[in-house]
Amino acid sequence: MFFEQLSGNLVQGLILGSVYGMATMGLSLIFGVLQVVNVGHGAFIMVGAFTALILFQSLGVPPILAIPVALLIGMCLGMIFYYGAVKPLVSPSGAGIRKVGRRQLGKAAGVFVAVMIAMRILSGVLDLNIAFSIFIAIILMYAFLVYVYGGRRQEKGPELATLLVTFSLGVILEEVVKQIFTSEARGYNWDLGKLDLGFTVLPFTKILASGGSLTVAVLLYLWFNKTRAGMAMRSVVEDSVGARVCGVNVDWQYALSFSLGIGLTVTSGVLLTMFIPVGINPYMGGGYTLKAFVIAVLGGLASPYGAFFGGVVFGLLENGSYTLLAALPGGEPFALTRFFSFVMLLVILLIRPTGLLRRKG
């Protein structure tokens, strides 16, 4: 009985893990190329989830067909956010060394203040609530910190500024989606039947989600390794100075990889809802951001395939541990698996800070 449950959970973990892996590839890609940790990661997953939901509910589009739409939406969002907010902070100068000028920082801050004022004006019309004010406060804080802190200490400024920016972008997305769809949790019901393995039952939608994730991962791998454009992006990850002297337009690769990273993340939101088609709400991303950080660290942070592998490992561990934790008397297994993610992150950071896959030396 116990082993039946365990193997059932492990199979579930394996296929969920591949979706987790896919949901982390965008984060790793953006970190690999720009050295920016996208703190707003989960919000982009949420956008994907809503894309699947809306397309399915109002147009009857099966979620699997929502994937190209989500990729496109994500890439557009990525481009807009890159040029609007991220570029001034990471734009490389000189021999690949990033510098932020006061003027550029001022510009970035200016954009955010403009957004804030626009939101303020909107808020008069839409009657917004407390969360929204908090959001405005965050933006103000961002503009202030970036300008003062980033301008004075050029070396340390960029990291802090990019964290604040990506965080703010996530909050903006959450609040905008909330204004449109409210914070109520939604779900959809796409039924393709089930596969009975004896020890566990797998709905075909879950299998499809896993297959879709694997396909995306394989395509990305082929693109990176077999095409000229993919090689160019990989070269920027490995050595942006080297890429520059080879005539790669590094600034454009930055934009492209940010856009592709966000595109992949939004796409993963579609795949995740195929696995878990309930609980879709503007704030659903937070938990995924945390999991994605754990997975990315597992896989070595800068490598998209490492991330995929990390996702599979994480899915197996999470679901496997669920069975074990459920066997403990008196425990609340669901809450404990959350706690488990944190512990795992700490343990990995202590033992293998470069990730599980990374070669030594």
Place this chain on the structure above:
Amino acid sequence: MLKVENLQSGYGPMQVLWGPDIQVKPGTVTSLLGPNGAGKSTLLWTILGAVRPWEGKIFFEGEDVTFEPTHKKADRGLVMVPEGKHLFKEMTVYENLLMGAYRKGAQEEREANLELVYSLFPILSERRTQRAGFLSGGQQQMVTIGRALMARPRLLMMDEPSQGLAPKIVMEIFETVEKLKEEIGLTILLVEQNASASLEAADYVYVMHEGVIMAEGTPEEIEASHEIKEAYLGI
């Protein structure tokens, strides 16, 4: 071929180049010497467009390219071997060389250039499927030079290609420089700390100090001046 007039640039608020004028004639090896921190690398990066010029002009083959971005200059055949190699360590030797031929113009001549590189450095042909990160320092430098040659350069700028290498390998690198000039008529702008070897290899020499050209002339003229040698070259 290359003409730089009164070039000024730097990083953030710090000015590094204070208006050097240099000129590189086709088919020659021009050497740029100077102590640490003189701004030699900065000059090359500014010529390449990776550091933005503040003042002055850069002409390449008669055209004003002062504000052209690096990848456009690569299309013109302005190619650099950067200081500190900057290889793609996780890629194979072959993939590194392919990246050298990234620009469209270089793609067409890829096979011919690959043969040239393999004939210059036969060891790279043997090691083509190995990851570049696992090669010895000298072999890595060969990959960097090979990668630059794959770009079909018209002007090759080399930033301290002999840095950190064993004396025997240093000799080989300088021999390669001469071979490239003699056999394929390549124009080279060579930045070096190894003053005596580059005086031997060069047709014309510039001596730079604190962002300014302090002296220029044929290697014989520089060789003849004890003041210059003592003050700036330490020989």
